[in-house]
Amino acid sequence: MVRMTEEKHLPQIGEAQLKLLERLSNACAVSGDEGEVRKIVLEEIRPFSDEVNVDALGNVLATRRGSGELLMRVMLAAHMDEVGLMLTHDAGDGIYRFDTVGGVTAIDLPAKAVWVGKEHIPGVIGLKPLHLGNSDDQRKPVGLDDLRIDVGPVAGKVKVGDRAAFATVFSQQGGSLRGKALDNRLGVATLIELVKNSPSQIDLLVAFTVQEEIGLRGARVAAYAFNPDMAIILDSTPAYDLPTWDVDENVRYNTRLGKGPAIYVADSGTLYDPRLVRHLVETGEEHGIPYQIRQPGGGGTDAGAIHKQRMGIPSASISVPGRYHHSPASIVRLSDWQDTMDLVTAALFHLTPDILSGER
Amino acid sequence: MKSLIQKLVEVPGPSGYEAQIRSVVRAEIEKHADELHVDALGNLIARKGKGGADGIKIMLAAHIDEIGVMVTQVDENGFVRFTTLGGVRPHNCVSGRVRFLNGVSGVIYMEPLDDATKVPTIEQLYIDIGLSDHTDAPVKVGDVAVFERPFLDLGNRLVAKSMDDRVGVAVLVETLRKVKNTPHQLYFVFSTQEEVGVRGATAAAYGIDPDLGLSVDVTGTGDTPRRTKVRMEVSLGKGPAIKVRDGGMLADRRVVDWMVRGAEKLGLPYQLEILEGGSTDARAMQLTRAGIPAGCLSIPARYIHSPSEMVDFNDVQQAVQLLVELVSHPVKL
Numbered sequence: 159m160v161r162m163t164e165e166k167h168l169p170q171i172g173e174a175q176l177k178l179l180e181r182l183s184n185a186c187a188v189s190g191d192e193g194e195v196r197k198i199v200l201e202e203i204r205p206f207s208d209e210v211n212v213d214a215l216g217n218v219l220a221t222r223r224g225s226g227e228l229l230m231r232v233m234l235a236a237h238m239d240e241v242g243l244m245l246t247h248d249a250g251d252g253i254y255r256f257d258t259v260g261g262v263t264a265i266d267l268p269a270k271a272v273w274v275g276k277e278h279i280p281g282v283i284g285l286k287p288l289h290l291g292n293s294d295d296q297r298k299p300v301g302l303d304d305l306r307i308d309v310g311p312v313a314g315k316v317k318v319g320d321r322a323a324f325a326t327v328f329s330q331q332g333g334s335l336r337g338k339a340l341d342n343r344l345g346v347a348t349l350i351e352l353v354k355n356s357p358s359q360i361d362l363l364v365a366f367t368v369q370e371e372i373g374l375r376g377a378r379v380a381a382y383a384f385n386p387d388m389a390i391i392l393d394s395t396p397a398y399d400l401p402t403w404d405v406d407e408n409v410r411y412n413t414r415l416g417k418g419p420a421i422y423v424a425d426s427g428t429l430y431d432p433r434l435v436r437h438l439v440e441t442g443e444e445h446g447i448p449y450q451i452r453q454p455g456g457g458g459t460d461a462g463a464i465h466k467q468r469m470g471i472p473s474a475s476i477s478v479p480g481r482y483h484h485s486p487a488s489i490v491r492l493s494d495w496q497d498t499m500d501l502v503t504a505a506l507f508h509l510t511p512d513i514l515s516g517e518r
Numbered sequence: 519m520k521s522l523i524q525k526l527v528e529v530p531g532p533s534g535y536e537a538q539i540r541s542v543v544r545a546e547i548e549k550h551a552d553e554l555h556v557d558a559l560g561n562l563i564a565r566k567g568k569g570g571a572d573g574i575k576i577m578l579a580a581h582i583d584e585i586g587v588m589v590t591q592v593d594e595n596g597f598v599r600f601t602t603l604g605g606v607r608p609h610n611c612v613s614g615r616v617r618f619l620n621g622v623s624g625v626i627y628m629e630p631l632d633d634a635t636k637v638p639t640i641e642q643l644y645i646d647i648g649l650s651d652h653t654d655a656p657v658k659v660g661d662v663a664v665f666e667r668p669f670l671d672l673g674n675r676l677v678a679k680s681m682d683d684r685v686g687v688a689v690l691v692e693t694l695r696k697v698k699n700t701p702h703q704l705y706f707v708f709s710t711q712e713e714v715g716v717r718g719a720t721a722a723a724y725g726i727d728p729d730l731g732l733s734v735d736v737t738g739t740g741d742t743p744r745r746t747k748v749r750m751e752v753s754l755g756k757g758p759a760i761k762v763r764d765g766g767m768l769a770d771r772r773v774v775d776w777m778v779r780g781a782e783k784l785g786l787p788y789q790l791e792i793l794e795g796g797s798t799d800a801r802a803m804q805l806t807r808a809g810i811p812a813g814c815l816s817i818p819a820r821y822i823h824s825p826s827e828m829v830d831f832n833d834v835q836q837a838v839q840l841l842v843e844l845v846s847h848p849v850k851l
Contacts, residue, residue, distance in 0.1 A: 406594075407593055407594050409590070409591045409593050409599050410590070410591070410599075410641070423588070423659070423660035424534065424588055424601075424603070424660070429533060429534025429535075429603070429711060429714060429717075430534075432534075432535070435660075451658075451659045451660050453590045453591060453601075453659060454588045454589070454590055454601050454659070454660055455590060455601045465559070465717075466717055466720050466721060468721070468724050468725075469557055469558060469721050469722075469724055469725035470557055470558035470559035470561075470718075470720075470721030470722075470725075471558060472558050514558075517537065517540070517556045517560060518537070518556075518558070518559065518560040
């Protein structure tokens with residue numbers, strides 16, 4: 159569906175875009191080891207960028223200049239990394255102790271399949287078999303100490319320090335997508351499309367960041383390096399829009415599937431620039447693009463680091479809503495991704511300096 | 519100065535939404551500053567003095583934001599669920615009143631508790647703005663409100679919401695008005711988003727790149743009834759407090775001594791402050807760029823982050839006297 163007449167190059171999600179998302183989702187990039195996703199990103203954006211660098215922390219920093227002098231310098235950021243696990247101790251016989259990387263909880267882990275290391279060696283997260291324990295064991299919440307990663311005797315292919323990612327193969331069923339790490343390969347895929355279809359009245363400063371899931375570390379240095387006039391962060395945020403079991407109404411849904419991109423007002427790291435929030439909302443209204451306001455509260459995006467860099471950087475965040483993030487498989491709606499692409503594209507095409515000329 | 523404090527505390531300015539309070543402060547200082555500007559995060563920055571041979575660049579900061587609440591959901595029955603902006607505590611909320619920036623008022627109450635002796639969580643609280651259902655609700659997700667409570671003048675003691683840190687703002691405004699000659703470039707920063715993590719001051723300090731930083735903010739006291747023997751060594755009415763440390767900063771020893779010398783020169787009472795938790799904009803200044811000497815002049819306050827924060831008017835006036843003295847002469851650390 160084309161909603162805008164004036165923008166001829168609105169990125170549409172078709173076969174190619176879905177294929178790209180699939181590649182990105184199936185790639186493993188647990189925080190600090192983002193090389194596999196970075197390789198795909200570099201391959202995709204190089205032909206469309208004026209300048210591409212990989213910085214000291216591993217961020218991909220690319221510039222696509224608009225036409226003209228003294229254009230607004232707009233930073234767009236999406237983190238490449240995903241939550242996962244790291245092997246910490248070799249217990250012999252292909253069995254490893256491990257720690258979590260980013261927000262992973264132990265109760266999500268027992269019996270899940272994982273891919274270990276750069277070669278995606280298949281493994282499984284083992285738990286002491288409950289039928290061998292006493293009944294007290296069955297009531298105890300599972301902790302990391304009760305769990306091991308078992309890759310079998312694959313001598314030399316797996317070692318302490320390797321990361322492990324959930325072994326989930328991306329799939330599509332009509333308008334529904336399922337995959338691991340859709341937080342934030344959706345943002346990465348969106349940003350790649352934006353690089354390919356960038357508006358000409360701004361300079362686009364693009365950061366595919368590392369180490370977001372462990373404290374927005376890559377974004378911090380990326381924003382310092384770019385020193386942009388403003389920033390928009392593309393991410394994916396949880397949808398807790400399930401029916402509740404104990405009360406009548408779910409009042410803490412964060413976001414809902416099928417309601418369009420989630421615009422942030424406040425999260426634990428950022429009070430978003432009201433001028434940019436207004437611009438996004440107005441863009442949605444004017445072009446008939448569905449959007450939702452993410453419930454203010456906890457969580458956060460790379461904006462938490464970006465907006466405080468140097469003399470302060472007006473920032474906005476937009477997320478594709480997704481259920482079950484930080485677990486082996488997320489569920490998202492294709493329509494939410496397309497609407498996100500539409501909203502961000504339209505917002506960028508209609509970005510003018512006067513939006514930020516008044517005081518915050 | 520009491521009327522200035524009253525004027526400042528009566529304006530809403532929750533963290534991130536400081537436009538109204540900023541314009542009120544700007545009107546108070548416009549005539550007295552050599553230069554004014556507002557930065558990307560909304561900090562109001564006023565320069566006074568060009569600096570001379572004996573001068574340095576000094577950043578003085580008091581935050582204009584206050585704690586508040588933000589709507590997360592208007593439920594089917596029209597009750598407004600909310601999250602907090604800054605250190606709002608549930609026990610200070612129940613039966614309190616709030617006012618949204620669009621003028622809508624409401625009262626906070628709580629779901630019935632399983633155990634009435636327990637304090638509710640923020641998730642168990644809601645704002646009742648007088649609706650029967652959620653259609654045509656005058657507030658929406660993301661709207662912000664501040665606590666409402668009239669200013670109370672008890673003579674020497676003043677009580678209001680947002681005394682943290684409008685009393686500091688008042689001290690800076692008065693100081694700016696009273697400083698006649700300074701060898702320094704003085705940057706008065708009326709900072710934003712302090713209550714959510716000294717965010718405004720972080721950006722302002724980077725931009726100003728000062729040689730010395732001082733924040734003016736409230737600090738707790740140990741002079742109220744309690745059952746433990748552990749008391750904080752700060753009281754209302756015993757003079758402004760010179761911060762030695764807090765939860766986020768060890769004040770520069772040289773800055774502490776400089777402030778002590780200033781107080782003793784004027785014969786002003788002062789107290790040394792050691793605060794266990796919390797921090798101020800001075801932390802952001804101390805850690806900016808390659809680091810600078812930083813300290814904090816504190817106004818002792820009771821009941822901080824409640825809708826009835828109490829300060830002593832003498833402490834406030836003495837803080838102004840001390841600050842004017844400090845910034846009017848060359849600084850030797």
